[in-house]
Amino acid sequence: MLRVERVTKCFGGLMAVNDVSFNLAKVGITGLIGPNGSGKTTLFHLITAFYALDEGRIFFDGKEISRRSPHTISRMGLIRTFQQTRILPFLSTIDNLIAAVPDQTGEGFLPNFLRPAQVRREERRNRERAEEILEIVNMTHMKDELAGHLSYGQQKLVELGRVLMASPRMILLDEPTAGINPTLIRQLVDIIVRLSERGIQIFLIEHNMPIMAELCERVLVMDSGSLIFSGTPGEAQEHEAVIEAYLGRRDHVA
Amino acid sequence: MDYLLHIMILVAIYSIFAISLNLEMGYTGLYNFGHVAFFGIGAYASALLSLQGMPVWFSMVCAMMIAGGLGALIAVPALRLTGDYFGIATLVFAEMVRLFFLNERGLTRGPMGLPGIPRPSFIAEGVHGLPMYLVFCVILTILVFLVIRRVTTGPFGRALKVVREDEYVAQALGKNAFVFKIKAVTVGSVLAGLAGAQWAHYVSYISPGDFTLNETILVLLCVVLGGRGTNWGPVLGACAIVFFGEAVRFLPIPPDFGRFVAPIQGMVYGLILVVMMLKRPEGILPEYRSR
Amino acid sequence: MTYYLQLLLNGMVAGSVYAMFAVGLTMVYGVFRFINFAHGELIAWGAYLVLLFYLEPCSLPLYAAVVPALLVTVLIGLAQDRFVYKPLRHSSHITLLIASIGLSYLLRNAIRLIWGSDLMTYGLGLTRGISFAGLSITWIQIAMVGAALVFLGFLYILLNFTILGKSLRAVSDNMDLADIMGISMKRIGLTVWLLASVFAGTGGILLALDTNLEPMMGLTNLIKAFAAVLLGGAGNVWGALLGGLFIGIAENVGVAFFSPGYKDFISFAVIILMLLFRPRGIFGIAGGVR
Numbered sequence: 073m074l075r076v077e078r079v080t081k082c083f084g085g086l087m088a089v090n091d092v093s094f095n096l097a098k099v100g101i102t103g104l105i106g107p108n109g110s111g112k113t114t115l116f117h118l119i120t121a122f123y124a125l126d127e128g129r130i131f132f133d134g135k136e137i138s139r140r141s142p143h144t145i146s147r148m149g150l151i152r153t154f155q156q157t158r159i160l161p162f163l164s165t166i167d168n169l170i171a172a173v174p175d176q177t178g179e180g181f182l183p184n185f186l187r188p189a190q191v192r193r194e195e196r197r198n199r200e201r202a203e204e205i206l207e208i209v210n211m212t213h214m215k216d217e218l219a220g221h222l223s224y225g226q227q228k229l230v231e232l233g234r235v236l237m238a239s240p241r242m243i244l245l246d247e248p249t250a251g252i253n254p255t256l257i258r259q260l261v262d263i264i265v266r267l268s269e270r271g272i273q274i275f276l277i278e279h280n281m282p283i284m285a286e287l288c289e290r291v292l293v294m295d296s297g298s299l300i301f302s303g304t305p306g307e308a309q310e311h312e313a314v315i316e317a318y319l320g321r322r323d324h325v326a
Numbered sequence: 327m328d329y330l331l332h333i334m335i336l337v338a339i340y341s342i343f344a345i346s347l348n349l350e351m352g353y354t355g356l357y358n359f360g361h362v363a364f365f366g367i368g369a370y371a372s373a374l375l376s377l378q379g380m381p382v383w384f385s386m387v388c389a390m391m392i393a394g395g396l397g398a399l400i401a402v403p404a405l406r407l408t409g410d411y412f413g414i415a416t417l418v419f420a421e422m423v424r425l426f427f428l429n430e431r432g433l434t435r436g437p438m439g440l441p442g443i444p445r446p447s448f449i450a451e452g453v454h455g456l457p458m459y460l461v462f463c464v465i466l467t468i469l470v471f472l473v474i475r476r477v478t479t480g481p482f483g484r485a486l487k488v489v490r491e492d493e494y495v496a497q498a499l500g501k502n503a504f505v506f507k508i509k510a511v512t513v514g515s516v517l518a519g520l521a522g523a524q525w526a527h528y529v530s531y532i533s534p535g536d537f538t539l540n541e542t543i544l545v546l547l548c549v550v551l552g553g554r555g556t557n558w559g560p561v562l563g564a565c566a567i568v569f570f571g572e573a574v575r576f577l578p579i580p581p582d583f584g585r586f587v588a589p590i591q592g593m594v595y596g597l598i599l600v601v602m603m604l605k606r607p608e609g610i611l612p613e614y615r616s617r
Numbered sequence: 618m619t620y621y622l623q624l625l626l627n628g629m630v631a632g633s634v635y636a637m638f639a640v641g642l643t644m645v646y647g648v649f650r651f652i653n654f655a656h657g658e659l660i661a662w663g664a665y666l667v668l669l670f671y672l673e674p675c676s677l678p679l680y681a682a683v684v685p686a687l688l689v690t691v692l693i694g695l696a697q698d699r700f701v702y703k704p705l706r707h708s709s710h711i712t713l714l715i716a717s718i719g720l721s722y723l724l725r726n727a728i729r730l731i732w733g734s735d736l737m738t739y740g741l742g743l744t745r746g747i748s749f750a751g752l753s754i755t756w757i758q759i760a761m762v763g764a765a766l767v768f769l770g771f772l773y774i775l776l777n778f779t780i781l782g783k784s785l786r787a788v789s790d791n792m793d794l795a796d797i798m799g800i801s802m803k804r805i806g807l808t809v810w811l812l813a814s815v816f817a818g819t820g821g822i823l824l825a826l827d828t829n830l831e832p833m834m835g836l837t838n839l840i841k842a843f844a845a846v847l848l849g850g851a852g853n854v855w856g857a858l859l860g861g862l863f864i865g866i867a868e869n870v871g872v873a874f875f876s877p878g879y880k881d882f883i884s885f886a887v888i889i890l891m892l893l894f895r896p897r898g899i900f901g902i903a904g905g906v907r
Contacts, residue, residue: 122497143496143497143498143500143502158494158495160488162491163487163488167484170481171484171485174500176481176485178480179481179482179501181477184476184477184482185476195481357714407893409709410651413714414714414888414892418885418889419889425879429879539836586730589726589729592722592726592729593722593727595719595722597723599715599722600719600720600723603719604705607712
């Protein structure tokens with residue numbers, strides 16, 4: 073579903089992503105790991121067009137997305153989260169979710185006057201969906217709270233819920249468990265598993281090795297911008313280049 | 327009594343002007359400091375057309391279209407700039423428009439201005455027409471308020487706020503931030519043109535000196551004071567500013583000190599802007615009620 | 618031909634003062650990363666304060682009135698930072714911009730309050746000058762260029778040969794790093810506001826000597842200074858200098874080609890064009906007080 077071909081990105085003299093190629097077919101959950109600064113988040117930015125490619129091509133669902141704009145890619149069903157949660161603090165929790173639905177009729181200016189009934193209907197439907205999703209992520213009790221008042225872990229859950237509202241076909245998760253307590257981590261992991269069972273393909277960056285090993289059927293390893301390994305988590309832990317990449321750095325175990 | 331009518335007409339007109347700026351600034355986060363340019367363009371366009379003999383309602387509608395069209399046109403390149411540079415560029419644009427009004431004597435009679443702008447045919451000229459003109463303005467203000475409220479309390483307004491708060495998230499959620507901004511500026515400019523046209527037909531004489539940085543600051547104050555991202559905020563702000571601006575006439579000031587009034591008012595306005603930024607940049611009316 | 622040369626000369630005179638304005642503005646940007654809209658009012662207040670000390674009741678001779686005038690101007694500049702910009706140091710750019718617009722409006726109206734809205738002069742009458750090769754220049758204009766040279770020369774020495782100057786350059790390059798390295802932000806901030814105020818005030822006085830004073834002079838010259846800053850790349854001192862010269866020359870020579878009423882248009886056009894097409898400037902590299 074996601075095919076990345078010889079993708080390269082330089083910042084001045086720094087080669088952040090160096091000739092990376094891989095293909096994620098309909099495999100359930102794939103992990104992307106590597107030491108800090110290895111280019112993982114940059115790769116996400118490149119896939120979702122928040123950065124422009126220097127070289128290479130990217131395909132989603134058979135169609136080339138290398139030169140499209142971020143919002144177009146999102147509308148194709150490829151949704152991402154950010155390393156720092158980017159919840160909208162001035163909207164309520166449920167509004168954060170409703171806002172995430174793409175292609176709302178009411179988002180045009182004129183339809184609010186030309187097709188009011190349809191706008192109202194969609195709003196109601198979106199609100200119902202949002203409430204369902206809030207159930208899934210266990211945040212129903214905070215539904216009307218200003219999102220800025222939520223704790224960091226709660227915001228991460230809401231962000232995941234927001235991703236769901238967009239009816240994604242594939243989700244890119246950037247360090248979903250970073251900075252949250254073990255209980256919430258378990259909740260997150262359960263949600264991610266359920267998403268995968270619904271047929272949504274998942275590609276996640278993670279530093280938490282046990283979680284990664286538990287979730288992912290396949291793992292890609294990056295170091296200094298290059299892809300150095302692709303295989304199962306078990307194989308990765310034994311692989312020489314992977315061990316070398318992490319050598320001298322502390323293991324990021326939760 | 328006439329004076330009260332005058333103040334209320336000003337409040338009505340400035341409410342529309344402030345609502346239109348609030349749509350751009352408060353909801354979408356576009357700091358359009360050149361907004362007065364579209365007020366002026368609306369005023370001049372409507373005045374010139376009606377002085378050529380067109381019916382006033384037709385002139386006003388055309389003025390709105392022209393203002394909106396120019397707004398969209400300017401927005402396309404201007405939106406490439408980040409927040410504060412966008413503000414400066416739009417400010418400079420407004421000054422350029424004023425210079426244009428000042429220098430193109432063939433079209434606008436330059437500094438001499440345009441006198442004799444007619445009222446709509448069903449409203450009398452001069453003081454007799456005041457009550458009817460007030461009704462006219464109030465109806466328009468209510469309409470504009472309702473239209474904007476409808477649009478901002480629904481998905482459109484929500485999407486604008488997303489664009490305002492975090493453009494990256496907007497993109498990640500599939501919203502084309504650029505298109506939303508253009509829409510906001512276009513609607514804002516159309517409404518500013520309406521307010522300008524209303525004003526031109528009210529005062530019946532306009533000149534380039536009516537559309538300066540002063541007016542920019544006044545309307546900016548309305549939005550900054552009132553409360554960004556709310557619907558009543560700009561109206562509240564317009565009331566406050568118009569009343570403060572006009573109410574000083576009722577103070578018993580000895581004639582020798584008459585010349586101090588305007589500068590002191592100006593200082594107060596400047597001070598309010600500074601203090602609001604220091605203490606409560608979102609404005610008086612809160613955007614959200616936290617529970 | 619002499620006509621154009623004269624215009625060029627006029628342009629260089631005006632440009633040297635614009636350069637002084639621009640340098641102050643760009644230094645504040647270089648260190649604090651915002652455009653001080655109220656910079657123009659430092660220009661205006663410098664000029665008007667001389668009036669205060671020159672006329673009754675102080676009645677100081679003109680050259681002596683300059684000293685207290687500049688002192689007070691510096692105080693105003695420091696007060697701007699202390700009361701408005703420092704509390705807003707970590708706010709968004711737009712909050713700073715609005716606050717500086719408000720501050721400039723406040724200061725400008727204060728001038729109107731104290732001195733009124735009419736044009737004023739120092740009352741020196743037509744001053745004489747020298748003529749050569751068919752060109753003429755007044756003594757005041759020579760003083761303008763001379764003062765600019767002296768001040769800018771001093772700045773050059775400061776930036777390149779003193780520790781303070783080098784610290785200034787370091788801070789504008791990277792404020793956090795400089796802070797960690799132990800450079801006193803307080804001292805740097807003070808220096809920048811001092812320099813900006815003195816340059817602005819002096820330029821304002823010179824300009825008023827050559828032309829006149831009116832309340833809008835702050836805003837009018839701010840626009841020109843800003844255009845010059847953009848030409849040089851925001852934060853680049855020597856770029857701002859060249860930018861100021863360019864604006865001065867373009868304005869004066871341009872009058873030969875289009876209506877004088879559009880003279881201000883040049884600065885506006887420069888600002889718009891630079892912002893849209895070359896925000897990093899033409900005359901220099903972006904970033905850093907170099």
